[in-house]
Amino acid sequence: MAQDHIYDPDEIEPRWQQVWAHEGTWEVPNDPGDDPTSYVLVMLPYPSGEPHIGHLKVYAVGDAVAHFHRRTGRRVLNPMGYDAFGLPAENHAIKTGQHPRDSTQTAIEEFQRQFRRWGLSIDWTREFGTHEPRVYRWTQWIFLELFKQGLAYQKQAAVNWDPVEETVLANEQVVDGRGERSGALVEVRQLTQWFFRITDYADRLLEDLETIRWPEHVKTMQRNWIGRSEGAEVVFRNEQLGIDYPVFTTRPDTLFGATFFVMAPEHPDVLRLAAGTEHEQDVREYIGRALTADKALRGDVDKPKTGVPLGRTVTNPVNGEQLPMYVADYVLMEYGTGAIMAVPAHDERDFAFAGAYDLPIRRVIQDLDPSPGGGEDLDPSPGGGGLPYTGDGPLVNCGLEFDGRHNREALRAIVAWLEREGKGHESVNYRLRDWLISRQRYWGTPIPIIHCPSCGAVAVPEQDLPVVLPDVEDYKPRGRSPLAAAEDWVRTTCPQCGGAAERETDTMDTFVDSSWYFLRYTDAHNDEAAWDREIVRRWMPVDQYIGGVEHAILHLLYARFFTKALADLGHLPEEIQEPFAALFTQGMILRDGEKMSKNKGNVVSPTSIVERYGADTARAYILFIGPPDQDADWSDGGVEGMHRFLGRLWRLAAEAADDLPDHPLPDELSADDQRLLRKSHWAIDKVTNDMSERFNFNTAIAAVMELLNEVTAVKRGAASPGAVRFTLTTAASLIYPFAPHVATDAYHLLTGERLWEQSWPSTDQEYLESDTFELVLQVNGKVRDRVQAPSDASRVELVELARASDRVQQFLDGNTVVKEVVVPGKLVNVVVRPA
RNA sequence: GCGGGCGUGGUGGAAUCGGUAGACACGCCGGCUUUAGGUGCCGGUGGCGCAAGCCUUGGGGGUUCAAGUCCCUCCGCCCGCACCA
Numbered sequence: 001m002a003q004d005h006i007y008d009p010d011e012i013e014p015r016w017q018q019v020w021a022h023e024g025t026w027e028v029p030n031d032p033g034d035d036p037t038s039y040v041l042v043m044l045p046y047p048s049g050e051p052h053i054g055h056l057k058v059y060a061v062g063d064a065v066a067h068f069h070r071r072t073g074r075r076v077l078n079p080m081g082y083d084a085f086g087l088p089a090e091n092h093a094i095k096t097g098q099h100p101r102d103s104t105q106t107a108i109e110e111f112q113r114q115f116r117r118w119g120l121s122i123d124w125t126r127e128f129g130t131h132e133p134r135v136y137r138w139t140q141w142i143f144l145e146l147f148k149q150g151l152a153y154q155k156q157a158a159v160n161w162d163p164v165e166e167t168v169l170a171n172e173q174v175v176d177g178r179g180e181r182s183g184a185l186v187e188v189r190q191l192t193q194w195f196f197r198i199t200d201y202a203d204r205l206l207e208d209l210e211t212i213r214w215p216e217h218v219k220t221m222q223r224n225w226i227g228r229s230e231g232a233e234v235v236f237r238n239e240q241l242g243i244d245y246p247v248f249t250t251r252p253d254t255l256f257g258a259t260f261f262v263m264a265p266e267h268p269d270v271l272r273l274a275a276g277t278e279h280e281q282d283v284r285e286y287i288g289r290a291l292t293a294d295k296a297l298r299g300d301v302d303k304p305k306t307g308v309p310l311g312r313t314v315t316n317p318v319n320g321e322q323l324p325m326y327v328a329d330y331v332l333m334e335y336g337t338g339a340i341m342a343v344p345a346h347d348e349r350d351f352a353f354a355g356a357y358d359l360p361i362r363r364v365i366q367d368l369d370p371s372p373g374g375g376e377d378l379d380p381s382p383g384g385g386g387l388p389y390t391g392d393g394p395l396v397n398c399g400l401e402f403d404g405r406h407n408r409e410a411l412r413a414i415v416a417w418l419e420r421e422g423k424g425h426e427s428v429n430y431r432l433r434d435w436l437i438s439r440q441r442y443w444g445t446p447i448p449i450i451h452c453p454s455c456g457a458v459a460v461p462e463q464d465l466p467v468v469l470p471d472v473e474d475y476k477p478r479g480r481s482p483l484a485a486a487e488d489w490v491r492t493t494c495p496q497c498g499g500a501a502e503r504e505t506d507t508m509d510t511f512v513d514s515s516w517y518f519l520r521y522t523d524a525h526n527d528e529a530a531w532d533r534e535i536v537r538r539w540m541p542v543d544q545y546i547g548g549v550e551h552a553i554l555h556l557l558y559a560r561f562f563t564k565a566l567a568d569l570g571h572l573p574e575e576i577q578e579p580f581a582a583l584f585t586q587g588m589i590l591r592d593g594e595k596m597s598k599n600k601g602n603v604v605s606p607t608s609i610v611e612r613y614g615a616d617t618a619r620a621y622i623l624f625i626g627p628p629d630q631d632a633d634w635s636d637g638g639v640e641g642m643h644r645f646l647g648r649l650w651r652l653a654a655e656a657a658d659d660l661p662d663h664p665l666p667d668e669l670s671a672d673d674q675r676l677l678r679k680s681h682w683a684i685d686k687v688t689n690d691m692s693e694r695f696n697f698n699t700a701i702a703a704v705m706e707l708l709n710e711v712t713a714v715k716r717g718a719a720s721p722g723a724v725r726f727t728l729t730t731a732a733s734l735i736y737p738f739a740p741h742v743a744t745d746a747y748h749l750l751t752g753e754r755l756w757e758q759s760w761p762s763t764d765q766e767y768l769e770s771d772t773f774e775l776v777l778q779v780n781g782k783v784r785d786r787v788q789a790p791s792d793a794s795r796v797e798l799v800e801l802a803r804a805s806d807r808v809q810q811f812l813d814g815n816t817v818v819k820e821v822v823v824p825g826k827l828v829n830v831v832v833r834p835a
Numbered sequence: 836g837c838g839g840g841c842g843u844g845g846u847g848g849a850a851u852c853g854g855u856a857g858a859c860a861c862g863c864c865g866g867c868u869u870u871a872g873g874u875g876c877c878g879g880u881g882g883c884g885c886a887a888g889c890c891u892u893g894g895g896g897g898u899u900c901a902a903g904u905c906c907c908u909c910c911g912c913c914c915g916c917a918c919c920a
Binding site for chain 1: 838839840841846847851855858862874901913914915917919
């Protein structure tokens, strides 16, 4: 063993990183060229502390894709930036007094250091942080563009208030009634806030999911979040007060079964309706309780239904019946119109409420196939079966015109009738709400609006952008934005009338920043515009987007909305309707089956791994543990194995370079040569497939390991130096996307060439095919023997080979052959039966 | 409750179109080298069995010449949504 060949990543990695940095190897120009382009993007990181193991994984994936795309002939844009606004830096400021700008800058520098240490192939010339005024100037510009189009607007609404973060939150940031970050139970407050009209795009956001290559479960989550329901709006009139109450229902076919009417406690008319009735006091108390209760508790499906009567009635438009009105907290103000028609016979919730308050239940759909045995809730009326019944069937109790018709068909007829009578119409409802973007916090993009007592909310003129975030003494939110304390900044003049006015003091949700950053990368230094339309056309959409599945709804939905809105406004080429043509979501790195967390003390820091084994080992190992879209368990021993493998590859290359400079393939190939070449081409085929068809880097790396094992296996045999050299060169070339430094170095030792400038190896059919193959012989489906068979053998010849096998004969003895199944190139199965 | 995913050796995982289950690696066992080693190299390693052989992909059933893969059913784990009318 040559002692002078020791794999030393500490020497190899910085050496090549310097070459790449000096030459700007990964920088790409925007000028038009003939080469196809590829935009490979990893979701931008939030800079806090230092990168964690999840960052290492996501960049290992992103960089592997970028390298593969480059070497298969594409001009690759692989940029980097930072989602630098946000609460953690601000909370840190509240605790320590350190300006969030400074702590963020420190974190960014640490991230930069690590990413360079990892040898990522980033075009650093396009780098930016979303907190830089030169960037958020354009965030503000986009806000104003949306404002001008009415897509950004202010309204008073019941909003989610996080009492710990002391700010409002978007619906998407409330999980199980709790603030996504703080975990605090969210309160409901009536506040005037800024919203983006994402609901205008609900249908397009839904339909265009068909056009993008995203994991099906992410698409499903978005579909569910948008929650499109088709139905009808039906008007119920309160005659005493002369007020119409429209309700949304997906089941207008059950209108004849409505026996009461329910309103949400938040409904603005509830108190007015109850006023002067005997129930007024009860209603007042019920609303008080309902509105102060925790959102999470109220939302509990299993909670018994409660409510109180309003002492009023509405008229059922289809039959003129007077239905008693109730207020109950199972009806939500946020969905539909905040009021419902209750059909207890055919809705589980209404059924539960009717049971609790002894309200009438009228079946209007027959159950033609009642499940047997169900004793309770049996309906004595014709049609039978249990109630509530939510299935389909013919209508009953619906009058001469509709009785007997199938409910689905009658549904359309009833809606048509409502439309003729002016009492309703077809309607579509969405679960999706407009995006609340105001935050009563400091560390974010200021909303570029001036409030004027006479002109109202006025846009800051474009030439005055950016509205720079002022420095403040006190970052602590006190129910209003900390910016409100910067009085000199707040006080200003109205751009329209010149009168005294005040600046908006809320900042924007940081998801606004990340909804367009991918556009800015294409034209990061443009000071005249957010981007150039033609440059965007060259790069967008992102060819491969990579990130965590935790953004399945929030970021990924908002970014899609921005792209569509900006395209509508003419700022993007019309054909760009989706930001991310393909999406890959990577799984988490676990330790002993658990999430890594400081509390559990099971954190593996990428820094320590990289320092100990080098970046190549860390990157390759993390891709080798398992399929990258799945969670994977970190093992310290596994890293060692990867380190050994890369060391072995490098050492064999170094030895080969010493021993056999400049050896071409011999004219006459020995059996071992053949074996090496065949395995090499097999590996090229395998790795290429794993990289382009799917993202199975783990099996790609395993194939290169097999290739290297083959070199070791033939070493003492008759392999020619040229064949060994070819095999090692191929191995280096194939491992390059995962371990670029050692691959580059090994390749350079062997060939003197720069690996990143070489195109991806291609396979030679001659070596993928062989003259013979291993034929598997089965009897009754059980493997009994394996023999070598000529590749061009006919089916008959394969059967003969099977019959000729002693091992097969042994199992044929005393049996009758029923048939022979032949799978050419694979196996022969002889089916027998006892004689 | 609804929707989606998953279940394979001691461990991570492989098996891409119904056709050799366990590739590759970790760990473990044995051996050989070496200036010491945590380095390198060689061999072994799903279970039962001396062997022939039998068994084996969460459990049960089915389709098929052939099932980890398809169908039915049950169990377990994970993720998302959840009073959305």
